[in-house]
Amino acid sequence: xxxxxxxxxxxxxxxxxxxxxxxxxxxxxxxxxxxxxxxxxxxxxxxxxxxxxxxxxxxxxxxxxxxxxxxxxxxxxxxxxxxxxxxxxxxxxxxxxxxxxxxxxxxxxxxxxxxxxxxxxxxxxxxxxxxxxxxxxxxxxxxxxxxxxxxxxxxxxxxxxxxxxxxxxxxxxxxxxxxxxxxxxxxxxxxxxxxxxxxxxxxxxxxxxxxxxxxxxxxxxxxxxxxxxxxxxxxxxxxxxxxxxxxxxxxxxxxxxxxxxxxxxxxxxxxxxxxxxxxxxxxxxxxxxxxxxxxxxxxxxxxxxxxxxxxxxxxxxxxxxxxxxxxxxxxxxxxxxxxxxxxxxxxxxxxxxxxxx
Ligand SMILES: [Zn+2]
Numbered sequence: 001x002x003x004x005x006x007x008x009x010x011x012x013x014x015x016x017x018x019x020x021x022x023x024x025x026x027x028x029x030x031x032x033x034x035x036x037x038x039x040x041x042x043x044x045x046x047x048x049x050x051x052x053x054x055x056x057x058x059x060x061x062x063x064x065x066x067x068x069x070x071x072x073x074x075x076x077x078x079x080x081x082x083x084x085x086x087x088x089x090x091x092x093x094x095x096x097x098x099x100x101x102x103x104x105x106x107x108x109x110x111x112x113x114x115x116x117x118x119x120x121x122x123x124x125x126x127x128x129x130x131x132x133x134x135x136x137x138x139x140x141x142x143x144x145x146x147x148x149x150x151x152x153x154x155x156x157x158x159x160x161x162x163x164x165x166x167x168x169x170x171x172x173x174x175x176x177x178x179x180x181x182x183x184x185x186x187x188x189x190x191x192x193x194x195x196x197x198x199x200x201x202x203x204x205x206x207x208x209x210x211x212x213x214x215x216x217x218x219x220x221x222x223x224x225x226x227x228x229x230x231x232x233x234x235x236x237x238x239x240x241x242x243x244x245x246x247x248x249x250x251x252x253x254x255x256x257x258x259x260x261x262x263x264x265x266x267x268x269x270x271x272x273x274x275x276x277x278x279x280x281x282x283x284x285x286x287x288x289x290x291x292x293x294x295x296x297x298x299x300x301x302x303x304x305x306x307x308x309x310x311x312x313x314x315x316x317x318x319x320x321x322x323x324x325x326x327x328x329x330x331x332x333x334x335x336x337x338x339x340x341x342x343x344x345x346x347x348x349x350x351x352x353x354x355x356x357x
Contacts (some may be wrong), residue, residue: 003334003337003338006330006331006333006334006337007058007063007065007334009324009330010025010051010054010324010330010331010334011065011067011069013025013026014069016072020079021071021072021075022072022075022076022079023069023072023073024039024040024076025039025040025051025324026038026039026040027039027040027041027046027047027323027324027325028322028323029046029323029328030322030323039087041087041088041089042077042080042086042087042088042100042101043088043089043095043096043097043100043101044094044095044096044100044103044104044327045089045095045096045100045141045291045325045326045327045328046089046323046324046325046327046328046329047087047088047100047325048073048076048077049077049100049101049103049104049326050100050104050325050326050327050331050332051073051324051325051331052070052073052077052104053104053107053326053348054326054331054332054334054335055069055070055073056070056107056108056111056113057335057338058338060111061338061341061342070115074108074115074116075116075117077104077117078116078117078119078120081101081117081120081123081124082120082123084123084127086098086101086124088100089142090136090142090143091127091128091131091136092128092131092133092136092142092143092144092146092147093139093140093141093142093143093146093147094140094141094146094147094149094150094351095140095141095142095146095187095327095351096141096142096146097128097142097147098127099128099146099147099149099151100150101117101121101124102121102124102150102151102154103150103153103351105118105121106153106154106157106353107346107353109157110353110354110355110356111354125162125163128147129162129166133170133173137180137188138174138177138180138181138192138193139181139187139188139189139192140187140188140191140192140193140195140196141186141187141188141192141245144170144173144174145174145192145193145195145196145197146196147170148170148171148174148196148197148200149195149196149199149200149351150351151163151166151167151170152167152196152199152200152202152203153199153351155167155203156202156203164203167200168204171197171200171204171209174193174196174197175197175208175209175212178193178212178216181193181216182234183223183233183234183235183246184220184223184224184231184232184233184234184246184251185231185233185243185245185246185247185250185251186244186245186246186250186251186253186254187244187245187246187250187291188246189220189246190216190217190219190220191220191250191251191254191255192250192254193216194212194213194216194217194220194254194258194265195254195257195258195350197212197216198213198261198262198265201213201262201265202261202262210264210265213258213265213266214265214266217265217266217267218270220251221269221270221273224273224277225240228240228280229276229277229280230247230277230280231247231248231251231277233246233247241292242277242278242294242297243291243292243293243296244290244291244292244296245291247277248277248278249278249296249297249300249349250349251274251277252274252275252277252278252300252302253299253300253347253349253350255270255271255273255274256271257350259271275302278297278300278302278303279302279303288333289323289325289327289328289329289332289333290326290327290332290333290335290336290348290349291327291328291332295333295336296336296349298336298339298340299336299339299347299348299349326348335348
């Protein structure tokens with residue numbers, strides 16, 4: 001498994017416009033047995049925001065690319081924001097929505113990179129503030145709670161009153177609809193909702209919030225299966241997998257973070273539950289991306305990582321993995337390799353920021 005190979009693959013597929021100073025990729029998604037071909041979107045999961053973070057980390061870790069990829073990405077994102085041509089897989093959500101650009105901006109700033117697109121964030125926020133929320137789910141990945149999570153982090157950095165007003169209303173909308181969520185997990189389930197509410201709780205320590213967070217944790221506990229030490233994926237998939245998106249890896253990230261930051265919100269038993277789940281002998285989805293594959297384990301402090309012996313299929317998966325995205329494809333594998341060499345790389349799977357802790 002070679003990082004160099006990943007970098008070369010990503011660069012060789014780039015389409016660079018030297019006059020316009022922009023960069024683009026053709027994004028190929030394998031859906032069922034069909035391939036879907038599009039210009040790469042701007043979000044963190046499949047798109048430019050994730051690719052940008054990968055290249056920022058390459059640079060910070062001393063890997064010289066001899067190309068001004070970060071400037072090209074910055075300029076491309078900036079132009080798309082200004083001309084209102086950014087594309088996302090959803091309007092809301094931390095990873096597929098508008099707020100993934102806000103997160104990438106915070107990541108770049110915290111990495112001491114002076115990027116130009118950040119000066120135009122107001123335009124992104126303006127669009128976000130104008131969305132009619134009621135047709136969106138509460139999901140972390142592409143719904144209201146993901147937006148609440150990112151903007152709560154943003155408020156903690158800049159103290160923007162307009163954001164505070166927005167997230168106050170958003171948290172109330174989420175609380176009013178909280179029983180819509182029936183499944184476990186970070187991307188589409190309860191863990192994503194209580195993660196976001198507890199991030200907002202760091203700004204507004206209301207008793208009402210505390211109660212809802214505890215209620216959601218208990219509700220999620222009820223669908224844990226003691227016989228296999230795991231939550232079942234209830235989205236119709238009906239299996240027990242250790243995914244980041246809908247399994248115990250994501251849930252444990254969330255529970256550990258909540259416990260570290262706000263001990264009063266979570267009991268020891270709930271934390272032990274997710275710890276047991278990540279330590280059980282695992283069944284993984286055989287897709288080596290950060291979302292659904294075992295590679296997300298690299299970000300768990302509790303598991304010993306050894307990419308060379310534990311994951312013999314990683315290099316095969318590079319050949320088969322035609323997607324480039326940070327959560328969906330090979331740049332995520334690349335970030336995981338960097339993480340296995342440098343423990344200080346933030347946990348992207350919780351949308352942590354550099355030097356946050
Ligand atoms: Zn997944």
